[in-house]
Amino acid sequence: MRAYRIGEISRRTRVKIETIRYYERVGVMPVPDRSEGGSRIYNLEQLKRLSFIKRSRELGFSLDDIRRLLSLADGGHSCGEVKALTQRHLTGVREKIADLQRLEKTLDMISSRCSGDDAPECPVIDALFEAGPPG
Amino acid sequence: MRAYRIGEISRRTRVKIETIRYYERVGVMPVPDRSEGGSRIYNLEQLKRLSFIKRSRELGFSLDDIRRLLSLADGGHSCGEVKALTQRHLTGVREKIADLQRLEKTLDMISSRCSGDDAPECPVIDALFEAGPPG
DNA sequence: GCTAGAACCTGTAGTAGCTACAGATACAAG
DNA sequence: CTTGTATCTGTAGCTACTACAGGTTCTAGC
Secondary structure (H helix, E strand, O other), X not given: OOOEEHHHHHHHHOOOHHHHHHHHHOOOOOOOEEOOOOOEEEOHHHHHHHHHHHHHXXXXXXXXXXXHXXXXXXXXXXXXXXXXXXXXXXXXXXXXXXXXXXXXXXXXXXXXXXXXXXXXXOHHHHHHHOOOOOO | OOOEEHXXXXXXXXXXXXHHHHHHHOOOOOOOEEOOOOOEEEOHHHHHHHXXXXXXXXXXXOHHHHHHHHHHHHOOOOHHHHHHHHHHHHHHHHHHHHHHHHHHXXXXXXXXXXXXXXXXXXXXXXXXHOOXXXX
């Protein structure tokens, strides 16, 4: 099976070398073989695993989630668990969107009260001194 | 002027005591007076400043932004600069929303291909092994 | 005045997910 | 055999907190 050095899998996946080593340290990437001199030597499967991690990160999964996904992928996964994990993540994403949209609305409202010229009093500053939502 | 101990401004602003001390350390809260024994003693202005920080954080401003906002608020601020800062932040928020919406779409699509039963093969896992967007 | 208990103090380490060094060694090409 | 690139380990930094440990201060009741 073909061998890859860390620089090569870094280029292929667009994951920084330091990040790959970090993934190894925290246990999402497996410990690879080493050359005689001590350089990391990866195989095709490990390269694929790294793209899996990359893609999952792009989709906003946490490294904890990714560890779970990988162990499901390894161990003759049940589709149900994978879907559940994905759905939980999707719910989180939707909540974040809703939060940010509330934020956007408020910021927009506050900002629109402001002329933007060099007036000495600023409604934005005033608004920030007001209390936020109760709770 | 009325004096407040740290516990009281913490209760009033719902900012944790440790966080208030952290704000002092990183220079967004001013160094307060101390009692003879060494307890921090705040005045009304400092209490107001803390609610300003709290509100700004709720609106997603970074501590760096907040430092700038506060110095604008202190120094006979020009409304224009405040508005510019707010607009930049708003743009950032909108970008984040757009990113998350793309994410949501992709996740939803991937997830919908999955039956969710205990099938041995899982389209979600397969999808995660595929490359993401080019770039 | 004394004591119990709440409130406060400092300092440090941990969280997520990297990123950025420094200083040393390995490897490939000529 | 040399030169230059690639890789190595280990540590520290980033944001914005949070959570201790182990000690001191303050306040209320007696």
